[in-house]
Every structure is written in C-alpha cells, then in structure tokens.
Amino acid sequence: MDQVRIGIVGLGSMGTQHGKYLAGGEIRGAIIAAVCDMREERLQWAKQSWGEHIHTFTTLEAMIDSGEVDAVFVATPHYDHPDAAIRSLQKGMHVLIEKPAGVYTKQVRLMNEAAKKSGKVFSIMYNQRTNPLYQKLKELISSGELGEVRRTNWIITNWYRSQSYYDSAGWRATWAGEGGGVLINQDPHQLDLWQWTIGMMPARIRAFCYFGKHRNIEVEDEVTAYVEYPNGATGLFVTTTGEAPGTNRFEIAGDRGKIVIEDDQLTFWRLRVPESEFNRTYTGGFGSPECWKCEIPIHGNHPGHRGITQNFVDAILKGTELIAPGEEGILGLTLSNAMLLSTWTDSWIDLPLDEDLFYEQLQDRIRGSRFTKQAAPDQLLNTEGTH
Amino acid sequence: MDQVRIGIVGLGSMGTQHGKYLAGGEIRGAIIAAVCDMREERLQWAKQSWGEHIHTFTTLEAMIDSGEVDAVFVATPHYDHPDAAIRSLQKGMHVLIEKPAGVYTKQVRLMNEAAKKSGKVFSIMYNQRTNPLYQKLKELISSGELGEVRRTNWIITNWYRSQSYYDSAGWRATWAGEGGGVLINQDPHQLDLWQWTIGMMPARIRAFCYFGKHRNIEVEDEVTAYVEYPNGATGLFVTTTGEAPGTNRFEIAGDRGKIVIEDDQLTFWRLRVPESEFNRTYTGGFGSPECWKCEIPIHGNHPGHRGITQNFVDAILKGTELIAPGEEGILGLTLSNAMLLSTWTDSWIDLPLDEDLFYEQLQDRIRGSRFTKQAAPDQLLNTEGTH
Numbered sequence: 001m002d003q004v005r006i007g008i009v010g011l012g013s014m015g016t017q018h019g020k021y022l023a024g025g026e027i028r029g030a031i032i033a034a035v036c037d038m039r040e041e042r043l044q045w046a047k048q049s050w051g052e053h054i055h056t057f058t059t060l061e062a063m064i065d066s067g068e069v070d071a072v073f074v075a076t077p078h079y080d081h082p083d084a085a086i087r088s089l090q091k092g093m094h095v096l097i098e099k100p101a102g103v104y105t106k107q108v109r110l111m112n113e114a115a116k117k118s119g120k121v122f123s124i125m126y127n128q129r130t131n132p133l134y135q136k137l138k139e140l141i142s143s144g145e146l147g148e149v150r151r152t153n154w155i156i157t158n159w160y161r162s163q164s165y166y167d168s169a170g171w172r173a174t175w176a177g178e179g180g181g182v183l184i185n186q187d188p189h190q191l192d193l194w195q196w197t198i199g200m201m202p203a204r205i206r207a208f209c210y211f212g213k214h215r216n217i218e219v220e221d222e223v224t225a226y227v228e229y230p231n232g233a234t235g236l237f238v239t240t241t242g243e244a245p246g247t248n249r250f251e252i253a254g255d256r257g258k259i260v261i262e263d264d265q266l267t268f269w270r271l272r273v274p275e276s277e278f279n280r281t282y283t284g285g286f287g288s289p290e291c292w293k294c295e296i297p298i299h300g301n302h303p304g305h306r307g308i309t310q311n312f313v314d315a316i317l318k319g320t321e322l323i324a325p326g327e328e329g330i331l332g333l334t335l336s337n338a339m340l341l342s343t344w345t346d347s348w349i350d351l352p353l354d355e356d357l358f359y360e361q362l363q364d365r366i367r368g369s370r371f372t373k374q375a376a377p378d379q380l381l382n383t384e385g386t387h
Numbered sequence: 388m389d390q391v392r393i394g395i396v397g398l399g400s401m402g403t404q405h406g407k408y409l410a411g412g413e414i415r416g417a418i419i420a421a422v423c424d425m426r427e428e429r430l431q432w433a434k435q436s437w438g439e440h441i442h443t444f445t446t447l448e449a450m451i452d453s454g455e456v457d458a459v460f461v462a463t464p465h466y467d468h469p470d471a472a473i474r475s476l477q478k479g480m481h482v483l484i485e486k487p488a489g490v491y492t493k494q495v496r497l498m499n500e501a502a503k504k505s506g507k508v509f510s511i512m513y514n515q516r517t518n519p520l521y522q523k524l525k526e527l528i529s530s531g532e533l534g535e536v537r538r539t540n541w542i543i544t545n546w547y548r549s550q551s552y553y554d555s556a557g558w559r560a561t562w563a564g565e566g567g568g569v570l571i572n573q574d575p576h577q578l579d580l581w582q583w584t585i586g587m588m589p590a591r592i593r594a595f596c597y598f599g600k601h602r603n604i605e606v607e608d609e610v611t612a613y614v615e616y617p618n619g620a621t622g623l624f625v626t627t628t629g630e631a632p633g634t635n636r637f638e639i640a641g642d643r644g645k646i647v648i649e650d651d652q653l654t655f656w657r658l659r660v661p662e663s664e665f666n667r668t669y670t671g672g673f674g675s676p677e678c679w680k681c682e683i684p685i686h687g688n689h690p691g692h693r694g695i696t697q698n699f700v701d702a703i704l705k706g707t708e709l710i711a712p713g714e715e716g717i718l719g720l721t722l723s724n725a726m727l728l729s730t731w732t733d734s735w736i737d738l739p740l741d742e743d744l745f746y747e748q749l750q751d752r753i754r755g756s757r758f759t760k761q762a763a764p765d766q767l768l769n770t771e772g773t774h
Contacts, residue, residue, distance in 0.1 A: 150630065153542060157640070160675035162666045206593070208613060208621070215666075224621060226595060226611055234595070234611060236623065243537065243640050244665070245656045245678040247647075253544070253630050260634075269632045278631070279549045279602075288547035291632040 004094070004313050005033035007069035009060050009084055011042040014098050014125075015075030021306055023050035030071075030313040036063045060084055064091045071096065071121075071316065073309075077171065078178055078185075079103050082111040085326070089118040096123045096312045099188040101329025103179030104362055105337055106355040112327045122326035123312040128189040129196060129323050130307035132300045133266055137252070137259060138197045140268065140296070147255030147274050149198050152235035158246030159186040159239065166217050173217035174371035179362065181211075181219030182241045183336040191332035192324075194237060198252065201331060202227035202235065204350045207339035214242025218370060225339045237335075257291065268294045391481070391700050392420035394456035396447050396471055398429040401485050401512075402462030408693055410437035417458075417700040423450045447471055451478045458483065458508075458703065460696075464558065465565055465572075466490050469498035472713070476505040483510045483699045486575040488716025490566030491749055492724055493742040499714045509713035510699040515576040516583060516710050517694035519687045520653055524639070524646060525584040527655065527683070534642030534661050536585050539614075539622035545633030546573040546626065553604050560604035561758035566749065568598075568606030569628045570723040578719035579711075581624060585639065588718060589614035589622065591737045594726035601629025605757060612726045624722075644678065655681045 006022060008015045015035075022032035034055035035046045043056035057063040064072065064087070071094035074084045082102040085095045095115070101124060102108040115122035128134060140146050159182060171177025178184055183191070195201050207225035214221050222240040229235065240246075249262040255276050258269040271278070271289045278289040303310070307323070314320035337358045338349040344361050393409060395402045402422075409419035421442035422433045430443035444450040451459065451474070458481035461471045469489040472482045482502070488511060489495040502509035515521060527533050546569060558564025565571055570578070582588050594612035601608045609627040616622065627633075636649040642663050645656045658665070658676045665676040690697070694710070701707035724745045725736040731748050 151544075151625075151627075153625065155540060155638070157538075162669045162672075162674065164670045165672045168672045206595070208593070208615075210621075213619065222621070224613055224623065226613065228595075232600065234597075234609070236611065236625065238538075238540065238623065240538075242662075243645075244658055244662045244676045245645055247638065247645070251542070251634065258630075258632055258634070271631055275629075275631045282549045283551045285549075285552050285555045287549065289631050 001070065001317060002029070004030045004316050005068060005070045006030055006073055007034035007036060007055075007057075007063045007071070008032065008073045008075055009036040009063065010075035010077075011035055011037040011039070011046060012075060012077075015073070018073055018075060018305060018309065019046065019050060022309070026306055027310050027313055029317050030309070034063050034066065034069050036060055060087060064088055064093060070094060071312075074098060082107040085111050085122070086114040089114045089120055089122065092118070092120065094121040094312070094316050095326065096125065096309065097326060097329070098125045099192075099329065099332075100184055100336070101326070101333050103184060103333075104355070104359050105330055105334050105353060106359045108330045108333055109355070112330060115326055121312065121315045121322070123308065123315065123322050124324050124326045124329040125305065125308050126189065126192050126196075126324035126329075127304045127308045128193055130304065131302045132298045133261055133264065134193050134197055136266055136296060136298055137250075137261060138199070140259060141198055141252070141254070145268070145270075146252065146257060146259060148231065149200065149229070149233050149252060149254050151233055151251075151253040152194065152198060153249075153251040154190060154194055154236070155238045155247045155249045156187065156190045157238060157240050157243045158248045159241045160244045160246055161186075161215070161241040163215050166215055170371055173215070173219045173221075174369050175218060175362065175365040176369035177371040178219065179366075180336065180340065181217060181221050182239050183209075183220060183223060183339060186241060187239055187336070188332055190237075190239070191335045192328070194235070195331050195335065196328070200229050200231070200233070202335070202351060203230045204228050204348050205335070205338040205342055206348050207342040209340055209343040214240065218365075220340065220343075223339055225335075225342075237339075266296045266298060268296050270294050388457065388704060389416065391417040391703050392455060392457045393417055393460055394421035394423060394442075394444075394450045394458070395419065395460045395462055396423040396450065397462035397464075398422055398424040398426070398433060399462060399464075402460070405460055405462060405692060405696065406433065406437060409696070413693055414697050414700055416704050417696070421450050421453065421456050423447055447474060451475055451480060457481060458699070461485060469494045472498050472509070473501040476501045476507055476509065479505070479507065481508040481699070481703050482713065483512065483696065484713060484716070485512045486579075486716065486719075487571055487723070488713070488720050490571060491742070491746050492717055492721050492740060493746045495717045495720055496742070499717060502713055508699060508702045508709070510695065510702065510709050511711050511713045511716040512692065512695050513576065513579050513583075513711035513716075514691045514695045515580055517691065518689045519685045520648055520651065521580050521584055523653055523683060523685055524637075524648060525586070527646060528585055528639070528641070532655070532657075533639065533644060533646055535618065536587065536616070536620050536639060536641050538620055538638075538640040539581065539585060540636075540638040541577060541581055541623070542625045542634045542636045543574065543577045544625060544627045544630045545635045546628045547631045547633055548573075548602070548628040550602050553602055558758050560602070560606045560608075561756050562605060562749065562752040563756035564758040565606065566753075567723065567727065568604060568608050569626050570596075570607060570610060570726060573628060574626055574723070575719055577624075577626070578722045579715070581622075582718050582722065583715070587616050587618070587620070589722070589738060590617045591615050591735050592722070592725040592729055593735050594729040596727055596730040601627065605752075607727065607730075610726055612722070612729075653683045653685060655683050657681050
C-alpha cells in the first residue's frame with residue numbers, strides 16, 4: 001500500500017474538520033475516499049466540497065464492505081465510538097477514533113480487545129499530545145530532570161459554556177445523549193495529558209462532581225478530583241464550564257523542583273540538588289535547597305489534528321510508532337468514570353475501576369434522562385452541531 | 388489609663404521578638420513592664436537587654452497578681468495559649484495571644500467565653516490581616532467588586548522544613564508537644580485569611596492529611612482539603628512542608644471575575660458584566676463575557692506584628708476596633724481540626740465541628756506520642772527555640 005484510503009463516519013463538526021484537511025491533500029500518503037452519514041444533505045455537501053469522486057454511504061457497513069476504504073475515521077457521537085471502531089476493526093480496517101474513547105470503560109475495553117485481535121493500526125485523536133509544551137513536560141519528567149513526581153495540580157476551568165451553548169442541541173449535556181458533561185466533552189485531552197505527561201495513573205480517586213450547578217443541564221458542570229498515585233504522590237484536577245475567565249494552570253512538583261505550565265509558557269524551578277538529598281544532609285534547621293527559575297524554550301509547531309492523522313497514516317504505511325495508541329484512550333476515560341462514580345457513591349474509588357458498577361449507575365441516569373435516543377441503528381450516525 | 392503596661396509570658400522566639408519592639412518604644416501608649424518565663428536565664432537576659440526596671444516572674448500568677456501589668460501577651464507553646472489567656476482574663480487583664488488560638492477548639496471555646504465574660508480587650512496575633520494584599524482582597528470581595536464567591540483555591544506549599552528543623556527540639560511536630568504539624572505551626576495565618584478575606588466559613592470539609600510522609604515526624608506534613616461553602620461555592624487548600632521551592636498562590640473565582648494573589652501581586656480579571664447576567668442574556672452558543680486583566684495597586688506598608696500590637700493597645704486606650712479579635716482565632720483552628728478529623732475518620736466533617744470527637748481522637752494520639760510533656764505547672768512556660 002502506498003496510499004491510505006480513508007473513510008470518515010460522522011460528518012458533524014469534527015468529521016467535517018478532518019475531511020477538509022484530508023481533501024486538501026495535507027496528509028502525506030492519504031486521501032479521503034468516502035464519507036458516511038445518515039443525513040443525505042451532509043453527503044451531498046461533502047461531494048460538492050471535496051469532489052464528486054468521494055464515495056458516500058448512509059451506513060457504516062456499506063462503507064466498510066464497499067472495498068473503497070482501508071481505514072475508518074470515527075467521528076460519531078461519543079457513545080458510538082467503540083461500536084463503530086469494533087465493527088471496522090473486525091472487518092480489517094485500520095481505525096482512528098475521535099476522543100473520548102467512549103463513554104464507559106466497559107465498552108472501551110471491548111474495543112481495545114478487538115483492536116489487539118485485529119492487528120490493525122488503531123489510534124485516538126489525542127492531538128494535544130503533539131503540543132510541544134506537553135511533549136517537553138513529558139520529556140523533562142521521563143528524562144529524570146524533575147525527579148520523582150510528588151504532586152500534580154491542574155486547574156482547568158477555562159471551558160466557559162453558556163446556557164445557550166447547552167440549549168443548541170438536545171443531546172448536549174444529557175446522560176443519554178453525551179453520557180456526561182465537562183469531563184466527557186471538554187476535558188478528555190487534559191485527562192489524557194494529566195497521566196500521559198507524568199507516566200503514572202492514580203491508585204485511587206476521591207472526587208466531588210456537581211450536576212447542573214451552573215447551568216440547566218443534567219450532567220456534571222463542576223468537578224474537583226483528588227488522587228493518590230502508587231508512589232505516594234497526590235494530585236488534584238479542578239474543572240468547570242461555569243466560570244469566567246477561568247484558569248489553565250498545570251503544576252507538577254518533583255524531587256528536583258517544580259514545573260508550571262500556564263499562559264503557553266513552561267517554567268521549571270530547578271533545585272541544584274534534589275530535595276531528598278538536601279534533606280538528608282542539611283543540618284541548619286531553617287533553610288531550603290538552592291533553586292533556579294528556568295524558562296524552558298519550547299521548539300516546534302503544534303501540528304494538532306493533522307499531526308495525529310499523519311502519524312496514523314505513517315503507522316499504516318511505514319510502521320511508525322503511534323503517538324496516541326487507541327488503547328490508551330481508556331486511561332483518561334477511567335479517570336472520568338472514576339470521578340463520577342466517586343461522587344455517586346460518595347466514597348473512594350480504587351483503580352482498576354469497578355466497570356460493571358459504573359455501567360449500572362450510568363444506566364440508571366440514562367433511564368431518567370431528559371434526552372431520549374431513538375433506537376434506530378442509523379442513529380449511530382446522527383451528529384448534530386459541534387462536539 | 389494613658390499607658391498600657393504589658394507583661395509577656397513566654398520568652399521563646401516570638402515572645403522575645405515582641406518584647407524587643409515594645410522595649411524599643413515602637414508601640415505608642417505601651418511599655419513592656421514585665422516578663423515571665425520558667426527559665427531564669429531568659430529573665431536575666433530580658434533585664435540586661437531591655438532594662439533593669441523590667442519585672443521578672445517565673446509563674447503567670449505572680450505576674451498577674453503583682454499589680455505591675457495591665458495586659459498579658461501570651462507567647463507560650465500552642466497548647467497553653469487558652470489556659471494562660473483564661474487565667475489572665477479572669478484576673479482582669481487585657482490579653483493578646485500568639486497564634487494559633489490553641490490546639491483544639493473545645494478549649495478555645497472556653498477561652499472565648501472567658502473573654503466575653505471579662506469584658507476585657509482580647510486579640511490574636513493574626514498579623515497577616517494587616518498585609519495590604521489581603522486587606523485589598525477582602526475589600527474587593529466585601530465591596531462586591533468580585534461578585535459572589537464561587538470557588539477558592541490556595542496552594543500554600545512554600546513552608547519548606549528539613550528534618551534538621553524538626554530535630555531541633557523534642558516537642559516539634561509531636562502530638563503531645565505541638566498537637567499537629569503544618570496546619571498548627573505553619574498555616575494558622577493562611578487558615579485565618581482563607582475565611583477572613585471571603586467572609587465565609589465552609590459548611591463541610593473533606594480532607595486528606597499525611598502524617599510523617601516527607602519527614603520522620605508523627606504529625607501531618609502534607610494536606611489537601613476540599614470544602615463546600617453554604618452558598619454552594621467550593622474551595623481547596625493544599626499545603627506541605629516537604630516541597631521545594633513550593634508555591635503560594637491564592638485564587639478566588641467570583642460572579643464578576645477572578646482574583647489571583649501570587650508573588651506579592653494581586654491581579655483581578657474583571658468581567659465587564661457579571662457572569663450570571665451574561666449567561667442569562669447571551670444567545671450565541673460559544674462565547675464568553677468580556678474580561679479585563681487589571682493589575683490592582685497595593686498601597687501602604689505591612690506593619691506586621693507591630694500593627695496588631697498597636698491596634699490592641701489602641702483598643703485598650705481609645706476603644707479602637709480590633710483588627711483581629713481573639714474570638715476569631717477559633718475559625719482557622721476549626722478548619723485545621725476539621726481537616727485532621729476528616730482524615731482520621733475518612734469522611735466528611737460538617738461544621739460546626741464535633742469538638743468532643745476531635746478532642747478524643749487527639750488524646751489517643753497524644754497517648755501514643757514520642758514526646759512526653761512533663762506535668763509540672765511551670766512547664767506552661769517552657770518555650771524552646773523558634774515556634
């Protein structure tokens with residue numbers, strides 16, 4: 001194969017964005033060959049915009065079985081990511097899914113098993129992993145510059161959403177339509193980066209979610225989560241859509257100092273000797289280790305979505321290592337599921353998560369949801385507006 | 388009375404500091420008339436340093452009964468603050484106590500009752516209340532500039548203390564000697580300011596304390612506390628003595644924007660219209676309120692200890708309103724006690740606190756403490772080193 005023929009399922013906001021740069025020839029070794037959506041007008045729009053040669057389908061099966069695509073780009077609503085991915089993988093497609101990996105980990109685990117069994121390339125659109133800021137942070141930690149991680153603290157409250165945003169589509173911020181609020185819609189990138197940059201998942205989580213606190217919605221719009229890591233480190237994650245102007249500040253304390261990412265700047269307060277060594281040898285009572293404030297240069301562009309899509313294509317054509325393996329989508333989702341479950345049970349949640357318990361609790365809420373999903377199979381493809 | 392004759396009980400580090408500026412004539416309308424300590428060498432040092440006219444005593448009773456003092460400045464170890472204050476108030480003394488108000492609120496409540504009954508002036512050395520930064524913050528909130536408080540977040544981890552600090556005195560960081568760690572020794576000012584600046588105590592608290600995590604001590608050296616306020620706002624308080632270089636960043640989000648105090652600078656991100664109003668009237672889907680970044684000028688000096696002592700003296704001589712009424716010492720201590728109790732019981736703590744339960748749990752830990760207090764009454768006055 002010298003060219004990957006990509007078919008996009010779901011021509012909502014994200015699917016359309018991905019189609020545009022693919023149709024524009026911006027990804028080496030890939031073309032957009034087909035699109036799939038239940039809405040005829042979206043399919044016609046795609047043909048008119050990207051060329052009459054684009055094959056159009058109203059069901060995923062028809063697209064897969066057509067022989068016109070080698071890879072499927074899943075840009076359906078959240079709930080349908082795993083199902084669409086599994087069906088594609090089982091028929092020999094390479095798969096790139098939009099975030100989040102799904103809504104509950106039980107289903108995502110099935111997707112990961114299907115991917116493993118298939119041997120196909122499977123990636124997830126964690127485009128923030130290509131952001132040089134977070135790549136540098138990960139590198140400073142994995143190389144040992146920061147020393148062992150002691151504490152993490154991410155305040156990510158600059159996700160302002162007004163009531164009019166929530167009112168713009170019936171599925172928004174409903175248990176049946178989205179399966180969650182700020183955690184499932186706005187935060188997937190940060191939930192991924194929070195564990196990816198430090199290379200560590202928590203051992204247990206205690207979280208405090210509020211549902212419809214700032215807006216007339218049924219899902220969470222404010223969350224504070226506290227975690228303990230296996231090495232004894234602790235962490236906090238604070239998020240809301242109800243605050244203006246909001247904050248995006250990620251602080252990580254380690255044995256050799258402290259890193260803060262804020263305002264697109266990475267600052268490293270570097271200790272001249274590790275704190276643990278200073279503490280072991282110092283005899284002066286008051287006093288603390290010498291510390292240098294270092295502004296860390298950030299090189300390179302942030303290729304964003306295109307970076308992940310190019311990497312996915314390169315992995316298919318050349319065996320390039322994936323930046324965001326699809327199987328890793330379960331990690332951020334586990335954090336999100338655990339935060340909700342901790343609130344619902346008002347207790348600690350140990351990881352690995354009790355996936356059945358989360359699934360049952362979520363179903364309870366779906367049954368009471370104001371949004372009623374239609375049961376038709378094609379509803380899979382119904383993407384409205386931006387998500 | 389045109390001059391307040393002050394007697395200091397406890398010539399440790401703090402008592403000595405206060406004596407110095409009093410002896411130097413830096414407080415209008417007050418003189419240092421007497422000192423009290425069980426250690427003869429400290430009394431001799433005071434006479435030599437501040438003048439032979441200084442009366443010296445080895446018991447608090449003797450100093451009070453001497454007729455040489457109008458007011459007692461309590462600078463004994465933490466545990467003895469309430470007892471020394473009560474004994475002084477009951478004999479008609481005005482009283483200024485060092486922070487913390489005590490170690491457990493049950494005892495501090497008795498002190499507050501004694502103060503009320505006495506009708507004397509009673510203040511606490513919350514000198515950070517005279518810091519123009521926090522005064523400005525309080526003013527911006529009480530005047531309505533920030534709007535209703537939605538979320539508080541104080542990361543106060545720049546209290547680095549090495550093992551050699553803890554090893555410098557046997558009573559340090561022990562349940563019997565200090566009754567706590569970072570919360571009782573380092574954080575009392577922040578625990579006071581956290582509620583004083585916003586004018587609101589939490590309704591309930593869920594905290595996560597670690598005991599001897601970073602140092603070989605028996606008390607807490609790392610704390611993360613989550614609170615809910617009566618108006619629905621939430622808050623976080625993160626502190627440790629084990630981190631270098633540490634952070635001191637206080638963020639408060641309100642209906643009209645956000646304030647951050649960091650690096651001795653107060654920044655107000657001011658919304659042009661309140662968030663709640665924007666949300667009610669906006670119809671554009673995505674979009675957020677116009678926000679101005681305002682650097683707020685901070686005028687005036689920070690008079691520190693002298694400011695509180697002068698105010699205490701002015702209250703006695705002229706009826707000036709107290710900046711830090713002694714009765715308010717219970718507020719910060721309640722937060723500290725609740726954080727420990729939440730950890731010990733692994734559960735939410737509703738306020739008002741169950742003071743008996745906290746007292747019992749503390750006694751359990753005192754019984755197992757490595758530090759054994761001597762039972763002699765004069766041990767009250769034994770202050771060693773810096774605290």
